[in-house]
Amino acid sequence: xxxxxxxxxxxxxxxxxxxxxxxxxxxxxxxxxxxxxxxxxxxxxxxxxxxxxxxxxxxxxxxxxxxxxxxxxxxxxxxxxxxxxxxxxxxxxxxxxxxxxxxxxxxxxxxxxxxxxxxxxxxxxxxxxxxxxxxxxxxxxxxxxxxxxxxxxxxxxxxxxxxxxxxxxxxxxxxxxxxxxxxxxxxxxxxxxxxx
Numbered sequence: 001x002x003x004x005x006x007x008x009x010x011x012x013x014x015x016x017x018x019x020x021x022x023x024x025x026x027x028x029x030x031x032x033x034x035x036x037x038x039x040x041x042x043x044x045x046x047x048x049x050x051x052x053x054x055x056x057x058x059x060x061x062x063x064x065x066x067x068x069x070x071x072x073x074x075x076x077x078x079x080x081x082x083x084x085x086x087x088x089x090x091x092x093x094x095x096x097x098x099x100x101x102x103x104x105x106x107x108x109x110x111x112x113x114x115x116x117x118x119x120x121x122x123x124x125x126x127x128x129x130x131x132x133x134x135x136x137x138x139x140x141x142x143x144x145x146x147x148x149x150x151x152x153x154x155x156x157x158x159x160x161x162x163x164x165x166x167x168x169x170x171x172x173x174x175x176x177x178x179x180x181x182x183x184x185x186x187x188x189x190x191x192x193x194x195x196x
Contacts, residue, residue, distance in 0.1 A: 006060070012093040014060035019052035028052035030101060030184060031059040035072040036081035040106035043142060044071055047169055048177045049153035058094045066097040067184055071104045074113055074135070078106075079124045086127040101183055102132040104176070110138040132183065137172045141165045152177045 008014045019028050029050035034041030037056070045053040051069070059066060072082035082103060088094045105121065107113075113121070125133045142165070152158075152169040154177075159168045169177075 006095065008060070009092055012088070013057045014095060015054050015057035015064070016060050018061045019054065019059055019064045021052070022049065025049060027063065028065055030067040030069055030180060031065055032104075033058065033068050033070050033085065035070055035085045036078055039071045039073055039078065039081075040104075040136070041071045043149070044069075044104060044106070044136070046149045047151055047173050048180070049151045050177075050181065058088070058098050060095045066095060067099050067101050067187070069101050069104050069180060071106060073108050074105050074117060074121065075108055076117055076120055078108075079117070079120050083124045083127060086124070099187065100128070100131060101180060101187070102134060103128055105133060105135045107136065107138045110140075132179065134176045134179065136176065137170060139165065139170060154178070154181050 008016070019031060021027055030052075031054045032041045032045040032048075032051050033054045034056045039056075041056070042053040045051040052064075054068070059068065070082055070085050072078040072085075086100060086103070089098050089100065103125065121133070148166045150165060150167050150169045152174045156169070156174065158171045158174040162168060162170045
């Protein structure tokens, strides 16, 4: 759980209110922090039932999960913002119990990533040490106003083929959700093994 009654350091952006919880769902398992406006955090959080959007702030409420996935666009500007956010825990600008689970990259256009952006992405990934970088697929339906989105939950069987986003979670989105949850289980097990 996030630490209570801490003073937010100057220059830090913390969400001191609880993360939003879906009706009849358990509290969010992980937070999705957009590194910049339009990063795609709210869309990603909507497609994963165990997630909540932090609205570009570190989760810092005592009842909020400290487990955070940082999201950025696949542009140099987006990746610079991600690098800034990924450095914040080491700079004392994130809550002390904040845990970066990994980095999620959202494409801004279909097709291959430009070589300079791919090289910069690899440089930013070095800030993660052994933590993963996931890339969402390009989804035409999300290029405009996002529709009401279907939501993946742990244990859901992925659809055999992609379909309308309001009824089917794309396979790759479900796979990433499963990988995030597996990563969180590993982190929890490592933490429990380290506790005397």
